[in-house]
Amino acid sequence: MRMAISDEDIQKVREASDIVAIMGERTVLRQRGRDFWCCCPFHNEKTPSCKIDPSTQLWHCFGCGEGGDVFGFIMKSEDLSFPDAVRYLAERAQIDIKDSGRSGMSTSAKARLREVCAATDDFYHAQLMRGKSNDAAQARSYLAARGFGGTVPKKWHLGFAPGRQSLVRHLSSKGFKPDEMIAANVAVSRDGSRLNDRFYNRVMFPINNPQGECIAFGGRVIGEGEPKYLNSQETPLFHKSNVLYGLDKAKNAMVSTGTAIIVEGYTDVIALHESGIQNAVATLGTALTLQHVRLISRHASKRIVYLFDGDAAGQRAADRALAFINEEMTPEAGKARIELCAVTLPDDLDPADFVAKRGADELKTLVDNAKPLIAYGIDRRLAAHDLSSAEGRTRALADVLVVLAPIKKSMLAKDYAIQLAGKLMMREQDVLDALEAVQPPRAYDQREEDMPAPQGLAFDVQLPEAERSRRKFERRLLSLFAQNPVIALEHVETLVQTQWHELTHSQLAECILRILEENPAASPATIVSAVTAQYPRAAGLLTSSSFDDAGNVRDIARFLVEELEIGDMEQSLAAMNAQLKSPEIVDDDERDIVFQACVELQKTIAAKRAAHGVGLTP
Numbered sequence: 001m002r003m004a005i006s007d008e009d010i011q012k013v014r015e016a017s018d019i020v021a022i023m024g025e026r027t028v029l030r031q032r033g034r035d036f037w038c039c040c041p042f043h044n045e046k047t048p049s050c051k052i053d054p055s056t057q058l059w060h061c062f063g064c065g066e067g068g069d070v071f072g073f074i075m076k077s078e079d080l081s082f083p084d085a086v087r088y089l090a091e092r093a094q095i096d097i098k099d100s101g102r103s104g105m106s107t108s109a110k111a112r113l114r115e116v117c118a119a120t121d122d123f124y125h126a127q128l129m130r131g132k133s134n135d136a137a138q139a140r141s142y143l144a145a146r147g148f149g150g151t152v153p154k155k156w157h158l159g160f161a162p163g164r165q166s167l168v169r170h171l172s173s174k175g176f177k178p179d180e181m182i183a184a185n186v187a188v189s190r191d192g193s194r195l196n197d198r199f200y201n202r203v204m205f206p207i208n209n210p211q212g213e214c215i216a217f218g219g220r221v222i223g224e225g226e227p228k229y230l231n232s233q234e235t236p237l238f239h240k241s242n243v244l245y246g247l248d249k250a251k252n253a254m255v256s257t258g259t260a261i262i263v264e265g266y267t268d269v270i271a272l273h274e275s276g277i278q279n280a281v282a283t284l285g286t287a288l289t290l291q292h293v294r295l296i297s298r299h300a301s302k303r304i305v306y307l308f309d310g311d312a313a314g315q316r317a318a319d320r321a322l323a324f325i326n327e328e329m330t331p332e333a334g335k336a337r338i339e340l341c342a343v344t345l346p347d348d349l350d351p352a353d354f355v356a357k358r359g360a361d362e363l364k365t366l367v368d369n370a371k372p373l374i375a376y377g378i379d380r381r382l383a384a385h386d387l388s389s390a391e392g393r394t395r396a397l398a399d400v401l402v403v404l405a406p407i408k409k410s411m412l413a414k415d416y417a418i419q420l421a422g423k424l425m426m427r428e429q430d431v432l433d434a435l436e437a438v439q440p441p442r443a444y445d446q447r448e449e450d451m452p453a454p455q456g457l458a459f460d461v462q463l464p465e466a467e468r469s470r471r472k473f474e475r476r477l478l479s480l481f482a483q484n485p486v487i488a489l490e491h492v493e494t495l496v497q498t499q500w501h502e503l504t505h506s507q508l509a510e511c512i513l514r515i516l517e518e519n520p521a522a523s524p525a526t527i528v529s530a531v532t533a534q535y536p537r538a539a540g541l542l543t544s545s546s547f548d549d550a551g552n553v554r555d556i557a558r559f560l561v562e563e564l565e566i567g568d569m570e571q572s573l574a575a576m577n578a579q580l581k582s583p584e585i586v587d588d589d590e591r592d593i594v595f596q597a598c599v600e601l602q603k604t605i606a607a608k609r610a611a612h613g614v615g616l617t618p
């Protein structure tokens with residue numbers, strides 16, 4: 001990973017940033033033995049399950065599986081990229097770092113785009129508040145009519161875009177260049193020459209990053225006109241799939257309530273916040289993505305509740321959300337998963353109307369009673385059919401099974417299938433058979449192509465016990481190696497030769513090996529950070545095991561290494577046995593050779609087993 005900051009500077013910042021001190025600034029730490037413990041900042045808990053190890057400078061939460069080094073902690077808690085986390089800590093430690101290697105869209109160019117957005121934001125806001133034109137007055141009365149008068153425009157920094165090149169002229173006078181305005185998507189150049197404002201006669205809603213800096217805009221047409229809503233296009237600062245409108249203002253309420261409410265538009269967000277419901281955010285014209293869910297779960301630890309409008313558009317949005325159901329949502333997927341719920345507002349109301357007519361408390365009750373998304377989806381599908389006829393029930397079954405298909409292997413799906421049998425007056429076994437036969441749709445999977453979650457993958461549940469423990473041993477050994485580089489160097493062969501049972505594990509082994517080859521003196525924190533730079537979800541895995549009794553670690557490593565070695569041998573033995581039975585071997589001599597090899601291998605395995613790990617339970 002190319003970085004604008006040198007490795008030396010990163011190292012300097014790391015040395016000046018004690019993980020215990022930095023986490024201690026944010027949460028109460030308790031010392032237990034050599035380690036410190038705190039309640040995890042990334043999920044809601046009452047008893048501390050997050051451990052900080054001052055000697056390795058690594059932290060790990062045994063509740064939610066998060067973990068990493070000091071940079072990873074800052075990235076998560078401050079929503080920053082790696083380089084920005086380094087800068088953040090450099091500033092804290094008052095270390096001057098050189099930002100070199102400015103290629104592509106460098107951080108300084110991005111900072112420039114943020115300046116364009118900030119200047120645009122201020123310009124629009126001033127136009128709304130003090131604009132003398134008729135159009136500006138119309139914008140003000142439009143907002144007031146929607147209940148967004150008084151302090152609302154100031155608090156949400158709403159604006160008005162007059163268009164007619166007024167923004168382009170303003171930004172030019174401030175020294176911004178045309179290509180900067182185009183890159184920030186506040187100006188467009190249709191024929192490559194004349195520069196125009198992108199937003200024209202619209203009420204403007206600045207879209208902020210979680211730190212509250214403006215990175216894009218949404219504009220609503222005043223009165224009639226199409227498109228009704230216009231958002232900035234994707235820019236180097238703005239990616240729709242991981243930005244939520246209002247998150248900068250909602251994040252504290254999300255932490256305190258544990259819940260995030262997802263609505264459809266900016267005005268819904270503002271209406272809810274103004275009525276006192278401050279944990280509401282909106283996606284920007286897309287369905288909720290897995291990136292959104294991750295972003296939300298940094299703040300809300302328990303539930304995400306979709307609030308769908310009762311109208312047709314709201315119901316289409318609900319259907320889109322159902323596509324989000326996948327195996328990550330089943331309880332088997334692990335304790336750290338946030339629960340996705342949904343509710344439709346009654347009587348075709350939108351959130352703003354609802355709080356205006358029935359009050360915030362009634363909305364809160366609705367949110368509290370929201371059903372899990374799967375149950376919500378099943379009910380929606382059932383409601384679309386006439387369940388009084390046998391044909392209707394058969395069609396309903398087929399329709400509902402599509403919702404369950406992506407998770408059909410889970411216990412949860414089976415539970416739902418049994419309930420469904422009751423509702424459709426069918427035999428349980430028939431419904432279960434139908435569930436078994438249904439084809440999952442093409443996998444909905446926005447996971448980065450990096451890593452499966454370290455623990456608790458839904459399919460893990462299906463694995464035989466032996467296979468699960470094998471994978472557990474692999475994880476534990478990789479975690480041990482990352483935290484004890486000196487011991488890892490003693491087992492380079494294991495890193496190279498082990499037949500890892502998960503692709504992820506072999507990737508991590510290779511990555512650790514490469515880091516140690518480049519720098520045999522790399523510290524645990526450096527290793528975790530370097531691996532994570534390549535595989536973003538590695539940090540949780542590599543910090544997941546504890547090796548408190550330092551004297552014993554070498555023995556544990558030896559035990560795990562032997563365990564994997566014996567496992568690999570048993571696997572080759574099984575392969576050779578299969579070969580013996582296969583009709584491909586016709587030659588008796590060859591059969592004899594394979595047979596002898598089998599016998600030898602069997603002896604070796606038996607000897608290794610006998611000598612293996614007496615009195616050790618890693």
Ligand SMILES: [Zn+2]
Pocket residue numbers: 040041042043050061062063064065066
């Ligand atoms: Zn946690």
